[in-house]
Amino acid sequence: MKSIIGSWFFWALLSAAFAALTAIFAKVGIENVNSDFATLVRTIVILATAGAIVWATGHWQDPSGVSGKTWVFLVLSGAATGASWICYFRALKLGEAARVAPIDKLSVVFVSLFAVMFLGERLALPNWLGVVMIACGAVLIAYRA
Structure with a gap:
C-alpha cells in the first residue's frame, strides 16, 4: 500500500489548505x-521558494533536454497562472x-470541462453531479443575501 505522502490526495489536500491560507494572507497583505x-512580490517569493526546493532536492534538469512542446505548454501554463494571480489579487x-x-474555485468546474x-x-x-454541486x-x- 502506498504511503500517504506518496498519494496524490495528500498533496491535493495540502494544496487546498495552502490555497486557503493564500486567500487569508493575501487579503490582509493587500490592504495598503x-x-x-x-x-509581483508573491511571484518573487514563489520563484525563490521553488528554486530552493529544486536545489535542495537535486531535481535541477538541463533546460536543453526539455522538448519544445514541453516548453510551449510550461510557458502557457505560467502565463495563465500569472493572469489568474493578477485577477485573483484584484478581486x-x-x-x-x-x-x-469560492468563485475562484470555479476553476475546478472549468478544469473538468476543459479536461x-x-x-x-x-x-x-456521479462526477458530473459533483461538478454541478x-x-x-x-x-x-x-451570494450576498
Whole structure:
C-alpha cells in the first residue's frame, strides 16, 4: 500500500489548505498596496521558494533536454497562472475573501470541462453531479443575501 505522502490526495489536500491560507494572507497583505504590486512580490517569493526546493532536492534538469512542446505548454501554463494571480489579487482587493475564493474555485468546474473537451478525459454521471454541486456551492457561498 502506498504511503500517504506518496498519494496524490495528500498533496491535493495540502494544496487546498495552502490555497486557503493564500486567500487569508493575501487579503490582509493587500490592504495598503496595489494588487499588481502584491502579485509581483508573491511571484518573487514563489520563484525563490521553488528554486530552493529544486536545489535542495537535486531535481535541477538541463533546460536543453526539455522538448519544445514541453516548453510551449510550461510557458502557457505560467502565463495563465500569472493572469489568474493578477485577477485573483484584484478581486481580493475589491471584495471579501470569503466570497472571492469560492468563485475562484470555479476553476475546478472549468478544469473538468476543459479536461473533457481538450484532453479527452471522461467523467461518469456521479462526477458530473459533483461538478454541478461545486458550481452551485461556489455561487451559494459567494451570494450576498
